[in-house]
Amino acid sequence: MSEVLLKGQKAKNASLSLVGVTTEEKNQALLKIADGLLMAKSVIIEENEKDLQAGRDRGLSESILDRIMLNEKRIEDMASAIQLLVELRDPIGDNLETIKKENGLHIKKNRVPIGVVGMIYEARPNVTVDAATLSLKTGNAVILRGSSSAYYSNKALVQTIHGALSETNLPVDSVQLIEDTSRETAKELFTLNDYLDVLIPRGGKNLIDTVVRESTVPVLETGAGNCHVFIDETAEYKMAERIVVNGKTQRPSVCNAIETVLIHEKWFHQYGIELLQVLNSRGVEIYGDELVVQVFREAKRATEEDWATEYLALKVSVRIVSDVQEAIKHINTYGTNHSEAIVTEKVENANLFMMKVDAAAVYHNASTRFTDGFEFGYGAEIGISTQKLHARGPMGLEALTSSKYFVYGKGQVRE
Amino acid sequence: MSEVLLKGQKAKNASLSLVGVTTEEKNQALLKIADGLLMAKSVIIEENEKDLQAGRDRGLSESILDRIMLNEKRIEDMASAIQLLVELRDPIGDNLETIKKENGLHIKKNRVPIGVVGMIYEARPNVTVDAATLSLKTGNAVILRGSSSAYYSNKALVQTIHGALSETNLPVDSVQLIEDTSRETAKELFTLNDYLDVLIPRGGKNLIDTVVRESTVPVLETGAGNCHVFIDETAEYKMAERIVVNGKTQRPSVCNAIETVLIHEKWFHQYGIELLQVLNSRGVEIYGDELVVQVFREAKRATEEDWATEYLALKVSVRIVSDVQEAIKHINTYGTNHSEAIVTEKVENANLFMMKVDAAAVYHNASTRFTDGFEFGYGAEIGISTQKLHARGPMGLEALTSSKYFVYGKGQVRE
Known part of the structure; x- marks a missing residue:
């Protein structure tokens, strides 16, 4: 079985376990991740140095190397961002609508996690931590497909997250990294409809256009701004x-x-x-x-x-x-x-x-x-949607949620 | 220029004209359509008979012929459904969120039309009227791609709608039918991203699967229910x-x-x-x-x-x-x-x-x-979404809307 398919199945199972996890359990897991990042700083920086060295050898531009670079300050910023995320209100479980029918049926539309989020992104390893923690806060499992240029950094970050999750009630498989960064694994994700509920590309126009064009999984299109x-x-x-x-x-x-x-x-x-x-x-x-x-x-x-x-x-x-x-x-x-x-x-x-x-x-x-999730006061941002379905503009936590109808009856049937 | 491309451009222009049309203007147009259908009953039934005859010649099953069939009662039901739609609250313009920033920026998130809706559907000609009127009520232009088995019926219905629209402030191009029902026109719609904001398939599993697989336009997946x-x-x-x-x-x-x-x-x-x-x-x-x-x-x-x-x-x-x-x-x-x-x-x-x-x-x-838009009290139903983005479950008028941020300032810039 391919890495993508295997991790897709695991993510799906993890997402089913994440249903019903409490806000407190999620926040505790997030705090463990923040602590874990701070404790693993030196290891992460060492691994990040491998990516930077490889990038220099390949002649990557200074601006791209800067996007890849992690230092103490940037890791501390990641941890602080997680602490702020813990403070944000958990939208899961919100009642969006209540309908009482004459026949006694009682219908509630509540906010639920989307399920499994796929994230395809370029250089920046901070997206790894961002996507993982925003997904966890909203009860979603996430599959991360980063770029080869941040291979060691992403691996070190996800290992740190796994270490933290292993001390919690949340499944370790809630966050998974596709380690094979070949074009083939991206393509596999595009059509992983059985296991992925949404695919979010973060990066340049080419990446986004490719995902929109080739993905049969629903896409949240972010980014391009003329x-x-x-x-x-x-x-x-x-x-x-x-x-x-x-x-x-x-x-x-x-x-x-x-x-x-x-x-x-x-x-x-x-x-x-x-x-x-x-x-x-x-x-x-x-x-x-x-x-x-x-x-x-x-x-x-x-x-x-x-x-x-x-x-x-x-x-x-x-x-x-x-x-x-x-x-x-x-x-x-x-x-x-x-x-x-x-x-x-x-x-x-x-x-x-x-x-x-x-x-x-x-x-x-x-x-x-x-136009920015933080400037608009959402306290978090998955990206800025330029499409019109599901979410438009800066996407906060709610963009990572769906809804579900809960219908309570006493034996009612349709006439 | 192909029929699809030409009608796509016209729909896009129509959708821009529909922005700002008032609820009253939309409702008056809907009532004209209802009247038009009642007045054109005999023509529509005549045209429908051509489809039924062609269907019998091709050996279509009784149940499919029944789906195609229009009689006085069914046309009157269409008109009554439109009269009910007129009574429904117009969601366009609803304020979804108001944010006041310390710097004085005033941000409003309001409900707006999606833009151009594409509808691909099978036999039933009633979907033609449904899709057209629900789209108009929500300020959207719509491109209809029905099935060859309802060719004459769909054409007669859309001609009736055009006749009604020509007596209103709404652009006649708000509702357009793709008359070429070959496989090629469906394929063209799948990638008409420049002009279509969403594509909604209504019909059997094969149709839906094909649209989900092949469309680069965002899809609202409806239907399959195991x-x-x-x-x-x-x-x-x-x-x-x-x-x-x-x-x-x-x-x-x-x-x-x-x-x-x-x-x-x-x-x-x-x-x-x-x-x-x-x-x-x-x-x-x-x-x-x-x-x-x-x-x-x-x-x-x-x-x-x-x-x-x-x-x-x-x-x-x-x-x-x-x-x-x-x-x-x-x-x-x-x-x-x-x-x-x-x-x-x-x-x-x-x-x-x-x-x-x-x-x-x-x-x-x-x-x-x-599980039904009418049973849930929405008074209308575009379909039942089985995906998790944008809309889930029975979709009423709100599923045909998007949102937009209106930001009012006094010269503020970002520090």
């Missing part, structure tokens, strides 16, 4: 500048950073050069439409491809539009339904924009960088 | 008989009918023969395990395959188990996560069963036949 700010005719200059600079430069590599600025032509005539100069002075490369390159010589000409590109870098495309309708149309054509902002003093335009733009989160006079 | 009743040691005889007879014989062709009866060995020794005789006298063929065939000569021996079969007919498999644990294990092995019942006087056993059995709806002392 986000826009539209600066309307009446936007206050300083506010617009602040929101654009924040969206573009505060952390360009993340999905809620902005990639295109759409500017009302009248505003552009008055303030455009100033804004472009500010961006330029902060090291942002500008790809503009015809009007932009005419008036701002440092700008390069944007191609059709630029409008659809998530740069994830200090680059921005800029297009001049004649009104809010044109901005909405541009966003609904090129956007990825993530986070979209309008800066305007005209409330009607803000309302129209927010209603008509098709995105998980729409902003009036605020930075798109706020 | 449902069980477990009769525990302490079950009252009359109650158990009533629930089993109702589950098996009241309407054997539907997904919430039961397919297997699991019986506690002690109960079986006392009441088993009587129950089997009652079933037998009602024309139910019995496929039993070794013990059953030993004591009841009319029973045939069940094979491994029987436990996994959704008969959808007057057939039942019967297995004797030693306790509730064994019943739970059997159901979690062979069930399809639809509806599962226990008959028992022992509350602990009921609770254990309901907690551990993995199904959309679990019943204590009631018939599984109640």
Whole structure:
């Protein structure tokens, strides 16, 4: 039997045992994991060093090596995040609906775990701990399929988690790592419908697209963010500048950073050069439409491809539009339904924009960088969903739950 | 451009126009459709007759012909169902969550339409009207891909709907029928991710499995129901008989009918023969395990395959188990996560069963036949979801909605 199939079966069994485990039991297990990570710090760092060495040998970029790297501080941060997770309210068991029928039937719709969560992700070993602990908090078993570039780190982390779980009532198989990181094991997970209830990809666009395309297991699509700010005719200059600079430069590599600025032509005539100069002075490369390159010589000409590109870098495309309708149309054509902002003093335009733009989160006079489970106050984040089913936008613990109808009768049958 | 691609684009545009349409506008359009159907009765029946004739020529079974058949009564029932739908509360715009941040950001999570719904279904032309009107009520555009066996009926129904919509503010393209019913158009819908937000298959297991396997568009899986009743040691005889007879014989062709009866060995020794005789006298063929065939000569021996079969007919498999644990294990092995019942006087056993059995709806002392959007009081039903994401169990209007975060600021940026 293949590793994936075997671990799938074990996960399914573990998930059935996890049903009915109490919040206290889950929290105690989480605290044991936090303690275990702190105690195993040096071993984890040693194993992580093997990944870093292998990465350097393969010539991985500094930014990817940084994503793989674990040090004392980062392991301590993992432990602290788990302690915060323990404090969060357990959504399992919540009553979502109660129906009393005339025939005496009593129906309760309650929140239950999803079952088995599959996680496919790239470099970052912190996702290993995140996914494992968020799944446990919600009573799910999890199968982790990390990247070869974090092989030793992931193994050390999961061994630590297993050590901790073995001292609790929770099955050790609740958390399992697929150690074979070949393409084949990913493919096997895509069609493991008998054992997996959901598959969550975390990583770049290629990974996500592949999972969406090839998986027959239901997918929670996260991530890709080609986000826009539209600066309307009446936007206050300083506010617009602040929101654009924040969206573009505060952390360009993340999905809620902005990639295109759409500017009302009248505003552009008055303030455009100033804004472009500010961006330029902060090291942002500008790809503009015809009007932009005419008036701002440092700008390069944007191609059709630029409008659809998530740069994830200090680059921005800029297009001049004649009104809010044109901005909405541009966003609904090129956007990825993530986070979209309008800066305007005209409330009607803000309302129209927010209603008509098709995105998980729409902003009036605020930075798109706020689309985040922690910023929204959920205390945890599985990812940011850009699909419309099950969960949309930042996903907290509830995104890892399902529901179940409990029907209580006295012998009722249907007429 | 292919029919599917063209209609996909039109649906997407229609869905953007549907955003912000008021409940009253939607309800008026629905009433126009109901009137239109009543007025077009004779045309629809004429067109339907063409399908019936073609079906008879192809040798379709009486039961399939009955599913295709439309008469005055059935068209009037469609119109009445639409009038009831108008009365239902519109969930669009509901506020699901309000978050006020210390920095003054004001976040609202509101219910919005999904966008474009794709429906792939078999024979029944009533699904055409159902899917169109439920989608409109929730502000969604819909693309309908029915079966060739209802080609003329579906076309007549959609023409009627178009006639009604043309007299309203709603775009006529909100409802579109794919007229080419070849396999290719279904395949095109499976990967129409740019224009479809969800695909809902309605029909037999083969159709559903194909859609789940081949679609890259998110799927709402409905339907397959291999449902069980477990009769525990302490079950009252009359109650158990009533629930089993109702589950098996009241309407054997539907997904919430039961397919297997699991019986506690002690109960079986006392009441088993009587129950089997009652079933037998009602024309139910019995496929039993070794013990059953030993004591009841009319029973045939069940094979491994029987436990996994959704008969959808007057057939039942019967297995004797030693306790509730064994019943739970059997159901979690062979069930399809639809509806599962226990008959028992022992509350602990009921609770254990309901907690551990993995199904959309679990019943204590009631018939599984109640798993139904109308029985649960939702007033509408898109289908019964057997998956765990987005919706589980009977799906009412809310299953056709998504959510969106509206964030209101005064220039806030992320630190």
